[in-house]
Amino acid sequence: MTSKLRVDAVLVQALIAGALSFAHLHDLAAAAGQTGWKAWAYPVSVDLLLVAAWRRLRSDGSSRLAWCWFLVSLFASLGANVATAGFLDLAHPPDWLRFGIAGWPAVAFLGGTLLAHSPAPPASETQPVVEPEAIGETSVDPEYVSEPDAVAELEPTPPALAAAPAVPVPAALVEHARKLADDHHARTGHPIDTETLRARLGVPAPLADAIAAQLP
Numbered sequence: 001m002t003s004k005l006r007v008d009a010v011l012v013q014a015l016i017a018g019a020l021s022f023a024h025l026h027d028l029a030a031a032a033g034q035t036g037w038k039a040w041a042y043p044v045s046v047d048l049l050l051v052a053a054w055r056r057l058r059s060d061g062s063s064r065l066a067w068c069w070f071l072v073s074l075f076a077s078l079g080a081n082v083a084t085a086g087f088l089d090l091a092h093p094p095d096w097l098r099f100g101i102a103g104w105p106a107v108a109f110l111g112g113t114l115l116a117h118s119p120a121p122p123a124s125e126t127q128p129v130v131e132p133e134a135i136g137e138t139s140v141d142p143e144y145v146s147e148p149d150a151v152a153e154l155e156p157t158p159p160a161l162a163a164a165p166a167v168p169v170p171a172a173l174v175e176h177a178r179k180l181a182d183d184h185h186a187r188t189g190h191p192i193d194t195e196t197l198r199a200r201l202g203v204p205a206p207l208a209d210a211i212a213a214q215l216p
Contacts, residue, residue, distance in 0.1 A: 022047065025080040031090035032101035042101070045108045046080075049073040052115045065118055069111040076104065169210050177201060177211045 025043035034042060053070035060066070084090065088097065180200050184192040192200075192215075198208035 018047070021077050021081060024084045025077065027084050027090065028080040028097075029101055031093050032098045033093075034101060042104065043080075045105065046073055046076045049108050049111050049115075050077060052112060056115050065114060069115060072107070072111060169207065169214060173201070173203075174211055174214050178215055181215055 022043040025046055026039050029042035030039040049069060050073035053066050053073060056063070056066040057070065083097070088094070177197060180197065181192040184190075184196065184200075194205075194208055194212045197212055198205055201208065201211070203211070
């Protein structure tokens with residue numbers, strides 16, 4: 001089979017842009033007094049820092065550290081492209097340009113070290129969403145039964161409490177309550193209720209209930 005070379009337009013554009021930016025950084029470093037191999041090392045340093053910051057953003061997500069160094073390296077690359085377009089007199093570079101070019105190695109070393117050795121921000125712990133199963137098909141795995149539930153199943157159910165003993169009621173008190181009930185019925189036409197009976201007799205509620213249970 002004959003291999004076919006596929007030309008990617010985006011890749012070609014990236015190579016052209018990278019070569020131009022690389023040359024502009026070299027020319028700017030050379031104009032600022034960096035000669036020989038040092039002038040070629042500056043564009044390599046800027047591009048490597050830009051790639052390292054972008055890789056950190058892609059792999060670990062958005063972070064202030066990665067965005068900071070991505071913008072710093074992008075500003076250095078973009079600044080070199082603009083500066084070599086005639087906005088600066090490279091034959092007589094200003095002092096601040098010499099200062100920036102001279103200090104860039106330390107800045108790039110700091111950024112590369114922080115990007116390589118700073119821990120990535122912890123990913124947010126999200127609990128997986130468990131879809132409900134169909135009704136009637138839910139099964140419980142014994143391994144996931146919590147210990148308190150297992151203990152509750154093993155413990156015997158306490159027997160029901162025995163009914164409280166009936167409150168003893170004197171016969172004379174029942175007779176007096178019957179008279180009060182008859183008088184209340186004669187006056188109102190309705191049988192006396194337990195609350196009214198308790199108020200008329202002046203007895204506690206349990207005793208009043210016991211007396212009302214014995215009234216006809």
